[in-house]
Amino acid sequence: MISATDISKRYGAVQALQGVSLDLRPGEVVALVGDNGAGKSTLVKVIAGAVSPDSGGLVIDDRPVHVGTPHDAQRLGISTVYQDLALCENLDVVANLFLGSERRRLSILSHIRMERSARDLLTSLDVRIRDIRVPVAMLSGGQRQSVAIARALIGEPRLVILDEPTAALGVEQTAQVLDLIRRLRERGLAVLLISHNLADVRAVSDRVVVLRLGRNAGEFRTADASQESIVAAITGAAA
Amino acid sequence: MTNAATTVRKPYTPKEAVERLRHGDLGAWPVVGGLIAIAIVFGSLNEHFLSPENLTNLALQMAATGTISLGIIMVLLLGEIDLSAGSVSGLCAVVMAILSERMHWNPLLAILTALVAGALVGLLHGLMFTRIRMPSFVVTLAGLIGWQGLLLYLLGSGGIINLPFDGFVAKLSDTWLPSWLAWTVTAALVTVYAASGLIGRRLRIAADLPVTATWWPVAKVGGLAIVLAGSVLVMSADRGVPLLLVIFGGLVVVLDLVLRHTAFGRWMYAVGGNVEAARRAGIGVTRIRVLAFVLSSVLAAFGGILAASRLSAVNQGSGGSDILLMAIAAAVIGGTSLFGGRGRTYAALLGILVIQSITNGMYLLSVDSSVRYMVTAAVLALAVAIDSLARRGSTT
Ligand SMILES: Nc1ncnc2c1ncn2[C@@H]1O[C@H](COP(=O)(O)OP(=O)(O)OP(=O)(O)O)[C@@H](O)[C@H]1O
Ligand SMILES: [Mg+2]
Numbered sequence: 049m050i051s052a053t054d055i056s057k058r059y060g061a062v063q064a065l066q067g068v069s070l071d072l073r074p075g076e077v078v079a080l081v082g083d084n085g086a087g088k089s090t091l092v093k094v095i096a097g098a099v100s101p102d103s104g105g106l107v108i109d110d111r112p113v114h115v116g117t118p119h120d121a122q123r124l125g126i127s128t129v130y131q132d133l134a135l136c137e138n139l140d141v142v143a144n145l146f147l148g149s150e151r152r153r154l155s156i157l158s159h160i161r162m163e164r165s166a167r168d169l170l171t172s173l174d175v176r177i178r179d180i181r182v183p184v185a186m187l188s189g190g191q192r193q194s195v196a197i198a199r200a201l202i203g204e205p206r207l208v209i210l211d212e213p214t215a216a217l218g219v220e221q222t223a224q225v226l227d228l229i230r231r232l233r234e235r236g237l238a239v240l241l242i243s244h245n246l247a248d249v250r251a252v253s254d255r256v257v258v259l260r261l262g263r264n265a266g267e268f269r270t271a272d273a274s275q276e277s278i279v280a281a282i283t284g285a286a287a
Numbered sequence: 288m289t290n291a292a293t294t295v296r297k298p299y300t301p302k303e304a305v306e307r308l309r310h311g312d313l314g315a316w317p318v319v320g321g322l323i324a325i326a327i328v329f330g331s332l333n334e335h336f337l338s339p340e341n342l343t344n345l346a347l348q349m350a351a352t353g354t355i356s357l358g359i360i361m362v363l364l365l366g367e368i369d370l371s372a373g374s375v376s377g378l379c380a381v382v383m384a385i386l387s388e389r390m391h392w393n394p395l396l397a398i399l400t401a402l403v404a405g406a407l408v409g410l411l412h413g414l415m416f417t418r419i420r421m422p423s424f425v426v427t428l429a430g431l432i433g434w435q436g437l438l439l440y441l442l443g444s445g446g447i448i449n450l451p452f453d454g455f456v457a458k459l460s461d462t463w464l465p466s467w468l469a470w471t472v473t474a475a476l477v478t479v480y481a482a483s484g485l486i487g488r489r490l491r492i493a494a495d496l497p498v499t500a501t502w503w504p505v506a507k508v509g510g511l512a513i514v515l516a517g518s519v520l521v522m523s524a525d526r527g528v529p530l531l532l533v534i535f536g537g538l539v540v541v542l543d544l545v546l547r548h549t550a551f552g553r554w555m556y557a558v559g560g561n562v563e564a565a566r567r568a569g570i571g572v573t574r575i576r577v578l579a580f581v582l583s584s585v586l587a588a589f590g591g592i593l594a595a596s597r598l599s600a601v602n603q604g605s606g607g608s609d610i611l612l613m614a615i616a617a618a619v620i621g622g623t624s625l626f627g628g629r630g631r632t633y634a635a636l637l638g639i640l641v642i643q644s645i646t647n648g649m650y651l652l653s654v655d656s657s658v659r660y661m662v663t664a665a666v667l668a669l670a671v672a673i674d675s676l677a678r679r680g681s682t683t
Contacts, residue, residue, distance in 0.1 A: 119569065134567050136560035138628035139553075147557055148568030150550045157548050160487075164494045 049073050050126070050207050050238060055094055055104035057087075064090040065101070066262045072207055072238040077229060079241045079249040079270070082259035083282055088242050091259065092209055095240070096128040097121035127205035129196050131212045137185035141177060142166045144184055145199050169198055173231050175224075190221025194228055207238040214248055226252045246275060260284055317673060318621055318637040321666070325641065329648035336648055339524035345640075345647050346522065347460065350531040351376075351594035353639035356614040356621075357538060358586030360635055361579045363618055364546075365559045366627020367423035369583045371412065371430025372614055376591025377606020378438045379405045383592050384448040384601040385441060387456065394455035398592055405588025406581050408434065413577030423580075431611070439603060447602040450595060459534075459596040463527035466519075472533070473515045481508045531593060536636070538586075543632040555579065559628030590614075609660075616663065617642050620670040624677075641666060 050072045057065040065087045072078055080088050093099035095106065097115040106113050108124060115121050121128070135144050142159075145166045151158045166180055175194040177187065184192060193213055200208050210229070214222040229252050232239050243249050249256060250270055258266040258281040266281035279285075329336040355372050362369045383401035386392040392400075408430070415426045442448070450457045464472070484504045491498050522528045546552035557565040558575050566572050594610075595601045619625060620641050621634025642663060649659040 118567075130567070132563075134561070134564040136557045136564050136628070138560035139556060143553060143557075147553075147564070148570050150553060152550055155549055155551075157550060157553060159548075160490050160494050160496065163496055167496070 049109060050095075051107045052091065052095055053104055053107055055091065055101045057090055057094060057099065057101045063262050065094070067104070068259065068262070068264055070240075070257055072240055074206065074238050075233055075236045076255065077233050077239040077241055077253045079243060079253035079256045080259065081243065081246070081249060081256060081278065081282060082265070086259040086282075087262040088259055089211065092128070092211055092240070092242060095121070095207075096126060096209060122203055122205075125204070125206035126209065127200040127203060127207065128209040129200050129211065129213060131215065135184050135192060135196055135199075138183055140183055141170075141180040141187070141195055144195055145169070145202055147199070149202060169201060170194075173198055173201075173228055175228065188221065189217050190224045193217065193221070193225050197225070197228055197232075201232075205237070207240065208232055209240045209242075211242045212244070213241070214243065214245060222248065246278060249278075250275070258282055315622060315633060315637055317670075318641060321641055322637070322644065325644045325648065329644070329651070333648070333651045336651055339521050341647065341651070343522045343525040343529065345643055346518075346532040347529045347597070348647065349636075349639045349643050350460075350529075350535040351590045351597060352610055352614050352617065352643075353535050353635050354538060354590035354593055355587050355610065356617040356635040356639055357542060357632055358583035358590070359614050359618045360623050360630060360632060361555075361582040361586070362423065363623045363625060364555050364627060364630055365576060365579050366625075367416070367576075367579070368615075369412070369427045369580065369587075370424065370611065371408075371427040371434055372583060372587040372590075373606045373611030374431050374434035374438065375405055375408050375584050375587040375606070376594065376610065377601070377604075378408070378434045378441075378591070379588030380591035380595040380601045380605050381438050381441050381448070383456070384450060384595060387454075388448050388450065398456070401592060402585055402588050405584045408588075409581035409584030410577065412584065413580035416580065417573045417576050435607065438605065442601070442603060447600055449600045452599055456592065456596045457599040459593065460529070460531050462530035464530065464533065466523045466527060469519045469523060469528045473519050476515060477508065477512045480511055484508060531596075534593070539632045539636050546632065551575070551578070556628055561628075613639075613642055613663075616667045619674065620666055622670070622674075624674050625671065626674070
C-alpha cells in the first residue's frame with residue numbers, strides 16, 4: 049500500500065494543501081475529485097516527486113520513504129501520466145513507449161526486442177493500433193492517450209497516476225481509456241485518477257476521495273455513494 | 288519464403304496512403320523526382336551535362352558543402368539553426384593550413400587539430416545556447432561574424448596560403464579509386480545491405496513481428512545495387528570514383544546509422560520532436576543539444592578542409608560567399624524539417640546533389656548566376672512549402 053500522510057503545502061499566501069491524507073491499494077482505482085484550485089494537481093505532484101511538501105510525506109508498505117525528485121518516485125514504482133501527453137509526435141509508438149529507457153546492447157538499440165515487448169504490452173491492455181511503427185502524430189486522440197498510459201507501465205510500476213486522462217476525448221475514445229484503466233486495475237496496479245467528470249469517476253473508480261480548499265472533504269465507496277453526496281462534498285454544501 | 292505463420296504487414300488502403308502523404312511521409316521521393324527532372328531538362332539542353340566527365344566533376348563538387356550540410360542537419364533535427372557553419376569551415380581550414388604550411392606540422396595532425404578547434408567552437412556555441420539560453424539564431428549569427436573575423440586575423444596581410452599540389456591535403460581531392468576497388472566496395476556494400484536486411488527479417492519472423500511483403504526488400508537491394516553500380520560505371524568511364532565522394536558518402540551512411548540505431552540518435556529526434564517529453568523521460572536534453580552543436584561545427588570544419596583541398600589553398604573567401612546558404616538549402620531541399628525532429632542524413636546527399644546539378648547545369652548553359660540564384664531559391668521555397676504543409680497536416 050502507498051499512503052500520502054498529512055501532506056501540507058503552501059504557495060506564498062495560498063495554502064494549497066493542509067493535512068491531506070490518501071491511501072492507495074493494489075488493484076484499486078481511486079478517483080481524486082474537487083473543484084478548481086482544490087489542490088488535486090498539487091497533491092499529485094507531491095506524490096510524483098515533482099513538488100516537495102512542507103510537511104508530511106509518503107509511506108510505502110508501512111515504511112516512510114523520501115521522494116525528492118520525479119526520479120525517486122519512479123524508482124519507488126510511482127508512474128505519472130500528465131495532462132499534456134508528453135509524447136514525441138515525430139517518433140513511432142515503440143520509440144515513445146521506451147523513450148528514455150531504451151533497451152540496447154552495446155549501446156545499439158534492440159529494435160526487435162522493444163517492438164516485441166511493445167506489442168505484447170499493448171495487446172495485454174487491448175489497445176488496438178494497426179501499425180505501431182507509424183509516428184504518433186498519425187494516431188487518434190484516444191490512441192495517443194492509450195500510448196501515454198501504456199508508457200507509464202514500462203518501468204513495472206505499482207502506482208499509476210492519471211491527471212485528467214479523458215479531458216480532451218470524445219465519447220468513444222473516453223470509453224476506450226476507461227476500459228484501459230479497468231485493465232490496469234486487473235493487473236493489480238494501484239491507480240489514482242484525477243477527473244472533473246463525475247460520470248467517468250462513477251464508471252471506473254472503486255473509491256472517491258474529495259478535496260476541498262486543500263483539505264480532505266470526504267471519502268466514498270463509489271458503489272454506495274450517490275452523485276448528490278459527492279457533489280455536496282465537492283461544493284461544501286453538506287457542511 | 289512464404290510461411291503461413293508469417294504476419295505480413297498489409298499494404299495501405301488508398302485512404303491511409305493519402306493520410307500518410309498529408310502527414311509528410313513522402314520520404315525522399317519528391318527530391319528523387321526533382322533530380323530526374325533536372326537530369327532530363329539539363330540533359331536535353333546540353334549534351335555534355337550527363338557525360339561521365341561532368342557527372343564526376345559534380346561528385347567532386349558536392350563533398351565539401353555536402354559535409355557542412357550534414358552538420359547543419361544535426362542542429363536542424365533539434366529545431367535549431369547554425370548560421371556559423373560557413374565561417375567555422377573557413378576558420379578551421381585556415382587553422383589547418385597555418386599548422387601544416389607555415390608551421391610545417393604533419394598534415395594529418397594539422398587536420399586533427401583543426402577538427403578539435405571546430406569541436407571547441409561548437410562547444411562554445413552549445414554552452415551559450417544551453418547555459419545562457421541565448422537563441423541559437425543569435426549565438427551562431429555572432430559566430431558567423433566573429434569566426435570570419437578570426438579567420439581574417441589569422442590569415443594576416445598575406446591573405447592566402449597555398450597548399451602544395453602534391454601534399455596530403457590537396458591529394459585528398461585528386462585521388463581516384465581504381466576500378467577494381469570501386470567495384471569491390473560496391474559489391475561489399477550491396478552484400479552487407481542485403482545480408483543485414485535478411486537477418487533483420489529472420490529475426491522479426493522469429494519474434495513473430497510483422498514483416499513487409501518479400502518484393503519490397505528485394506526491390507530495395509536491387510535499387511541500391513543499380514544506383515551504386517550505375518554511379519561506379521559512369522565515373523569509371525572518366526577518372527574513376529573520387530575519394531572525396533567516398534569520404535562524404537561514408538559520413539552520410541555512418542551518421543545515419545548512428546542516428547537510427549543508437550540511443551543518442553533516438554534522443555536527438557526526441558529532443559527535436561518534443562523537448563518537454565524528452566526531459567520528462569529523463570533524457571539529458573542539455574547534453575544532447577551541446578553535442579549537436581559540437582557535431583555541427585566539427586562537420587563544418589571537415590567540410591572546410593575538403594574545400595581547401597579542392598582549391599589547394601585557403602584565402603580570405605574560404606567558407607564565405609554562398610557556402611552556408613547552400614548547405615542549409617541542401618539540408619532542407621533534401622527533406623530535413625526546419626521545425627525539428629524530422630529528417631535523415633541522406634537529405635544532405637540528395638539536397639546538395641540537387642543544388643550542385645542546378646549550379647553545374649546552369650554553368651554549362653552559361654546562364655548568368657543571377658538566374659541560378661533565383662532557380663535555387665524557387666527549389667528551396669518549394670521544399671520548405673512541402674515541409675510546412677506536412678507539419679500543418681500532422682498537427683491538425
Ligand atoms: N506553482 C504554484 N505557485 C503558486 N500557487 C500555486 C502553484 N500551484 C498551485 N497553486 C495554487 O494552489 C492551489 C491548488 O492548486 P491545484 O493546481 O493543486 O488545484 P487543482 O485541484 O489541480 O485545480 P484544477 O482542477 O483547476 O486543476 C490553487 O489555489 C493554486 O492557485
Ligand atoms: Mg489540476
